[in-house]
Amino acid sequence: xxxxxxxxxxxxxxxxxxxxxxxxxxxxxxxxxxxxxxxxxxxxxxxxxxxxxxxxxxxxxxxxxxxxxxxxxxxxxxxxxxxxxxxxxxxxxxxxxxxxxxxxxxxxxxxxxxxxxxxxxxxxxxxxxxxxxxxxxxxxxxxxxxxxxxxxxxxxxxxxxxxxxxxxxxxxxxxxxxxxxxxxxxxxxxxxxxxxxxxxxxxxxxxxxxxxxxxxxxxxxxxxxxxxxxxxxxxxxxxxxxxxxxxxxxxxxxx
Ligand code: MN
Numbered sequence: 001x002x003x004x005x006x007x008x009x010x011x012x013x014x015x016x017x018x019x020x021x022x023x024x025x026x027x028x029x030x031x032x033x034x035x036x037x038x039x040x041x042x043x044x045x046x047x048x049x050x051x052x053x054x055x056x057x058x059x060x061x062x063x064x065x066x067x068x069x070x071x072x073x074x075x076x077x078x079x080x081x082x083x084x085x086x087x088x089x090x091x092x093x094x095x096x097x098x099x100x101x102x103x104x105x106x107x108x109x110x111x112x113x114x115x116x117x118x119x120x121x122x123x124x125x126x127x128x129x130x131x132x133x134x135x136x137x138x139x140x141x142x143x144x145x146x147x148x149x150x151x152x153x154x155x156x157x158x159x160x161x162x163x164x165x166x167x168x169x170x171x172x173x174x175x176x177x178x179x180x181x182x183x184x185x186x187x188x189x190x191x192x193x194x195x196x197x198x199x200x201x202x203x204x205x206x207x208x209x210x211x212x213x214x215x216x217x218x219x220x221x222x223x224x225x226x227x228x229x230x231x232x233x234x235x236x237x238x239x240x241x242x243x244x245x246x247x248x249x250x251x252x253x254x255x
Contacts, residue, residue, distance in 0.1 A: 009106025088114030091124030129165025
């Protein structure tokens with residue numbers, strides 16, 4: 001039976017992770033290692049400045065007082081060191097993780113960490129809409145993982161899956177969309193007269209065909225393959241003048 005590590009950023013007690021773990025038990029041997037509290041927007045952060053505590057809550061369920069990235073490290077490099085997981089599954093997040101937002105996402109970052117450790121990884125997020133429910137996302141996740149595990153998975157497999165609110169009308173392979181942030185910094189004053197700030201705003205998306213945002217807003221499950229190599233290969237090829245300039249700079253440097 002395949003070993004599946006389940007984590008998320010909404011915390012070990014969130015409904016989304018419980019349903020995901022429950023559904024995936026039909027597909028493999030599930031171990032849950034997740035933050036002891038909500039860590040949404042934790043990004044790909046790793047805790048290095050203080051010790052981490054892991055607590056066993058029940059059989060195969062552990063909490064860690066750290067980030068989703070910490071959880072994947074503790075699970076793979078310590079708890080399951082002898083028998084590493086075959087797959088890391090993160091989610092189901094309460095709310096979409098689309099386009100430019102994936103780098104903030106603790107849910108998606110847990111899968112970055114899985115991939116860095118050489119384990120195929122998938123993130124699942126559920127769009128928030130009327131009559132919110134994780135049920136169809138959980139059922140979809142089970143069937144999706146079941147199908148994936150039929151074949152051997154490449155170790156750098158990294159998929160970001162977003163499930164639309166309401167009825168699922170299909171599944172589409174997508175690329176990341178572009179957000180035009182109407183992000184604002186709200187300035188207020190606390191009861192002691194000191195200034196504080198709150199980052200707020202509603203995301204708006206560029207309407208572009210083939211993006212994850214377009215798929216989800218059309219009622220389709222969006223599956224975006226990601227990779228961690230942030231190199232701009234087009235930029236590398238298309239900017240010979242840059243390398244000429246760098247060459248001149250190097251010559252003029254007294255090294
Ligand atoms: Mn979250």
